[in-house]
Amino acid sequence: MTTRPGNGAIQRGGGTLAALAVVAVLAVFPLAVTNATVTTIAVDTLVFAAAAVAWNIFSGYSGYISLGHAVFFGTGAYTVGIAARAWHLDGDTVFALLPLAGGVAAALSVPLGLIALRVRRHTFVVITIAFFFIAQLAATNLSWTGGSSGILAPSPNWDATTFNDPFYYVGLALLVAATAASWLIRGSRFGLQLRAIRDDEDRAAGLGVRPMPVKLAAFVISAIVTGMAGGLWFYFIGQAIPQFAFDPLFDLSVVVMAFFGGLGTLSGPLLGALIIEPAQQWLTLHYTNEYLSEILLGALFLAVILGLPRGVIPTAAEKIAALRARRRSVPAREAVPQAGRAGQAAP
Amino acid sequence: MGRQIYEAIADGILGGGVYALMAVGLTLIFGVLDIINIAQGILVVLGAYLSYTLSVHLHIDLFVGLLITVPAMFVIGVAIQWLFIRPLRGRDRASMSLLAAYAVALIIEGVLYRVFGPNYVVLTASYVTSSVHLFGFYLPDIYLYGFALAVACVAALYLLLYRTRFGRSVRATMQDQTAARLIGIDVNRVAAVTFGIGVAVTAVGGMMFGATSGGFNPNSGYDLISRLLAIIILGGLGSIGGALAAAVFMTTAEALVDIWSPDWAVVVFYVALVLVLVIRPSGLFGRAPARAQ
Numbered sequence: 001m002t003t004r005p006g007n008g009a010i011q012r013g014g015g016t017l018a019a020l021a022v023v024a025v026l027a028v029f030p031l032a033v034t035n036a037t038v039t040t041i042a043v044d045t046l047v048f049a050a051a052a053v054a055w056n057i058f059s060g061y062s063g064y065i066s067l068g069h070a071v072f073f074g075t076g077a078y079t080v081g082i083a084a085r086a087w088h089l090d091g092d093t094v095f096a097l098l099p100l101a102g103g104v105a106a107a108l109s110v111p112l113g114l115i116a117l118r119v120r121r122h123t124f125v126v127i128t129i130a131f132f133f134i135a136q137l138a139a140t141n142l143s144w145t146g147g148s149s150g151i152l153a154p155s156p157n158w159d160a161t162t163f164n165d166p167f168y169y170v171g172l173a174l175l176v177a178a179t180a181a182s183w184l185i186r187g188s189r190f191g192l193q194l195r196a197i198r199d200d201e202d203r204a205a206g207l208g209v210r211p212m213p214v215k216l217a218a219f220v221i222s223a224i225v226t227g228m229a230g231g232l233w234f235y236f237i238g239q240a241i242p243q244f245a246f247d248p249l250f251d252l253s254v255v256v257m258a259f260f261g262g263l264g265t266l267s268g269p270l271l272g273a274l275i276i277e278p279a280q281q282w283l284t285l286h287y288t289n290e291y292l293s294e295i296l297l298g299a300l301f302l303a304v305i306l307g308l309p310r311g312v313i314p315t316a317a318e319k320i321a322a323l324r325a326r327r328r329s330v331p332a333r334e335a336v337p338q339a340g341r342a343g344q345a346a347p
Numbered sequence: 348m349g350r351q352i353y354e355a356i357a358d359g360i361l362g363g364g365v366y367a368l369m370a371v372g373l374t375l376i377f378g379v380l381d382i383i384n385i386a387q388g389i390l391v392v393l394g395a396y397l398s399y400t401l402s403v404h405l406h407i408d409l410f411v412g413l414l415i416t417v418p419a420m421f422v423i424g425v426a427i428q429w430l431f432i433r434p435l436r437g438r439d440r441a442s443m444s445l446l447a448a449y450a451v452a453l454i455i456e457g458v459l460y461r462v463f464g465p466n467y468v469v470l471t472a473s474y475v476t477s478s479v480h481l482f483g484f485y486l487p488d489i490y491l492y493g494f495a496l497a498v499a500c501v502a503a504l505y506l507l508l509y510r511t512r513f514g515r516s517v518r519a520t521m522q523d524q525t526a527a528r529l530i531g532i533d534v535n536r537v538a539a540v541t542f543g544i545g546v547a548v549t550a551v552g553g554m555m556f557g558a559t560s561g562g563f564n565p566n567s568g569y570d571l572i573s574r575l576l577a578i579i580i581l582g583g584l585g586s587i588g589g590a591l592a593a594a595v596f597m598t599t600a601e602a603l604v605d606i607w608s609p610d611w612a613v614v615v616f617y618v619a620l621v622l623v624l625v626i627r628p629s630g631l632f633g634r635a636p637a638r639a640q
Binding site for chain 2 (some may be wrong): 067102122123130131133248252255297299300
């Protein structure tokens with residue numbers, strides 16, 4: 001790489017500043033915009049952004065594409081619903097159940113991971129789909145999940161004018177936590193091991209990475225955040241029924257978001273969620289015939305895969321790098337005699 | 348009770364023939380193109396709707412209609428492969444193609460919803476409701492015809508794969524794509540035609556599914572694809588014989604559990620899948636997994 005030592009630090013500083021700026025804008029957003037339709041879409045977007053970042057922590061970094069994360073989303077939703085009903089919780093206290101939702105999703109993800117992570121590639125994808133259908137069927141057929149009519153959330157007791165705000169800030173906190181976790185993992189030894197597995201699992205194993213614990217840890221972390229997002233979503237929507245709590249479109253949506261922004265990048269899934277989820281919600285609102293939004297989502301997805309196969313962030317980064325290289329190469333050609341010395345001077 | 352069990356086994360075997368046909372298409376596509384065509388479920392539903400349109404609007408018999416729907420589905424399959432699968436390149440090609448197929452499935456589902464609406468429809472004909480008395484059981488005619496047709500199609504596929512020059516190029520491509528290319532096989536053409544054949548069988552499967560499932564709507568694709576995936580993974584990805592055996596095994600198991608609890612019968616598919624994979628990750632008849640590229 002031709003990056004000079006100072007460059008990374010400057011970029012990292014810029015990244016931190018940009019992240020703080022994004023968080024600040026998102027934090028004041030409900031103060032500036034009070035339109036309930038907009039803030040409803042905003043809460044939904046935060047939930048999906050957290051889920052997309054969580055999905056990326058496992059699938060993006062490890063290369064194991066999971067199409068079954070709706071299992072954890074639905075588990076989180078049902079956990080909050082059942083616990084709130086059993087303990088007669090309402091109002092703010094329901095938010096205190098979110099860690100429990102994450103915990104139950106984590107507890108479920110361990111056996112599922114131990115089974116599914118024995119196989120790779122296609123088979124893994126299919127196993128995760130199978131888990132998804134088992135979960136949906138179980139939610140429909142078990143006695144304590146309320147069957148096909150589902151489970152109702154306690155009604156929040158706060159003021160109607162700022163109704164969405166508590167959901168918004170809890171969602172924002174979850175998103176910030178998920179992104180921080182993704183950032184920490186990406187830079188850590190653990191993150192390196194995950195990416196080594198993605199690039200070549202057998203070689204990684206040969207170099208001393210123990211694939212199973214590493215993959216499983218990422219799977220569990222991802223499940224925790226997804227479960228909490230599901231719990232928040234449930235309280236916000238007010239109801240969980242099997243086909244919406246365990247929704248195949250959820251799986252597809254988070255994958256589209258991650259692919260759109262850039263699979264395995266830090267900010268890609270976030271960017272994808274912030275663009276795709278509002279667009280999708282807007283389409284659903286404006287074309288109440290939901291089938292059109294399905295067609296458009298599919299078409300958008302195909303366009304992303306065929307047109308930007310590596311996602312927005314990596315493609316943009318490449319373009320910027322190419323532009324910089326061209327700008328640098330123009331003076332370099334004029335100063336050919338000094339090139340050798342300059343090369344030696346570079347560390 | 349004993350009688351119920353015999354009936355369940357008969358139902359399972361006859362129904363398994365149809366699932367076998369749909370699963371063979373899926374496993375063939377996997378073997379040659381190394382992708383999972385997740386749109387197979389909705390394509391079966393599309394095939395069912397084509398049969399439905401022909402029989403309701405043009406009054407064409409379900410089996411005669413196959414002469415139109417099978418070539419139509421073949422063309423659709425080739426088009427999907429050519430437009431959306433073939434252009435994919437690079438390291439993530441396998442997972443990308445799976446997602447592309449998922450997107451195609453969503454679009455087809457949305458179009459079917461817009462054209463036909465969410466109401467359940469059923470394919471009808473005189474032989475759908477009539478039945479024959481055989482060995483003391485009543486077996487619906489459609490199951491017998493459909494089973495015979497499925498067996499004929501699987502036999503035809505077998506002959507195509509093992510007795511023709513094209514079949515030899517398909518099997519060569521399944522074994523080693525680079526080597527097949529080196530000895531002069533047009534791998535792109537083989538891939539397109541295989542995808543077409545794999546989708547064409549969904550016309551037959553869709554007609555049978557539409558006539559025997561007791562009603563279908565555009566949402567039925569999810570249930571179908573999940574069963575088909577369970578079947579081909581259980582049988583071992585890329586193994587045609589494995590897909591046949593797994594299809595009959597799964598539908599029979601489902602029919603048996605159905606006696607005890609209809610609600611949980613569907614889960615049998617996935618529980619069997621999980622159990623098998625815990626013991627044998629490559630499936631019942633699968634080859635040991637090759638090292639990932």
